Amino acid sequence: MSELLLEARGVCKHFGGVKALTDVSLTIGRGEIYGLIGPNGAGKTTFFNCLTGLYVPDGGGFTFDGQPLQADAPQKAAVRGIARTFQNIRLFGQMTALENVMVGRHVRTRTGVLGAILRNRATREEEAAIRRRAEELLHYVGIADRAGDLARNLSYGDQRRLEIARALATEPKLLCLDEPAAGMNGAETEELKVLIQGIRKDGTTVLLIEHDVKLVMGLCDRLAVLDYGQKICEDVPAVVQKDKRVIEAYLGEVPENA
């Protein structure tokens, strides 16, 4: 396996008495497409939230890009190079598609309050560069023609693409996609697959939560399976597919004589 990008060690998260994550450890190599699957409520999104700093884990931690990840503020995860999309799309609905992506550039640009007020040359050049890069990203995900539309007026599939463009704008080393194919039709899912492969080819590691088993199996290099907050399996798709515990988690216990 290639060089390590992310290592999760014994990550735990409880909500009252509910153990959403128990001792989850996994490793993601640079340049991988890594899948995180499991039945509903298995803790996949909780894992994402811990990783991106929305939740503070109750135990364990992450090493990202060679250094420990102080995951206590979302902004820090973004600075370190982790970006994500959401299962329930969370765009800035009242802003245009282009502006949504431009906000994503925020983390990699620096003009402060003073620059914004004085509008000196550096500020104007930086703003022009932000706009250009945002336009490129919209083009990259294939919705350049919707740049001026309010995000909430975009079709469902386009909103998902916009979320990916916005996440890419932060120049992540690791892109976390939370059910990107949810609600997409077959053709859209196929396009999404091509897009994700392209993102990996351009050098970004991808962590993918997905229910669409066909997509996951066809796309991911390796998979981890969560069930009731615990990792029950981690391997290449062909092995995971045949794992008894995984089949049980999804279909219920398999009778001995079946």
Added chain:
Amino acid sequence: MDTFLQQLINGIVQGSIYALVALGYTMVYGIMGLINFAHGEVVMIGTMVSITVLGILLGLGVPMGLAAVLALLAAMLVCMILGWSLERIAYRPLRNAPRLTPLITAIGMSIVLQNLAMIIWSRNYLSFPPIIEKVSYEVAGAHFSNVQLLIVVLAGLSMAGLLLLIYRTRLGMAMRATAQNLPVAQLMGVNVNRVIAAAFIIGSAMGALAGFMVGAYYEIAHYQMGFMLGLKAFTAAVLGGIGNLGGAMLGGLLLGIIEALAAGYIGDLTGGFLGSHYQDIFAFVVLIGVLMFRPSGLFGEKTGERA
């Protein structure tokens, strides 16, 4: 007809001041869902600082025009620092507290600032020196002064400046993104603390400008003046749809006009039973009416998307 035009002009002048103050309320509310009841006091301190600085500079023999500009700048600077400190000291520690807690804190800060002002500037009415020689113009039987004209023009310019900042700059974009979804804006690397501080600082600067205008317009100031002004500006913000910038501007203008017209006609309508000094009633009639029939205000669709 004379009364109508005259009161319309007075209403627009008063309304531009309300609008400036209302923007301070609405920006903070839009971003963090807090009604900063101490904002009226920030405006009052803007007036007080202007008076003090004007007094000192005029005493030193500085010409009036220059003294006025310097006094305004000083008031803005003091208010910006004050607004920033309020957020830093009083509200930031309560960022994740239940909503009622920062609200009560805001009322507390309002009382603290009033008393502080009373200690510094005494409990007497202070007079604001006339900053320009008053010239009166007449249009179709109604009068307006150059001071009034200056207030409307300055308010309009600063509001245009604010809109440019919010809709054309990177900071403004961060502010809008934070207002729409704070946690996601954070994930995009927006420094939310900075955005919130900016909202307080910009709002306070506009409040200081309003404070200077109130002083120059009425030529009198008092440590309690921020209370009623703040309440009315808050009403204006609610009328326009709190959290909505354009709403605060139009709400302010509208409230000023409603108030002035009502004050102009109330005597005739009640046969002299109620006089124009009852004008304060109308702002609150408007507030109650809005809260009953259109709680989201004229331009507010919803109070904001919360994830």
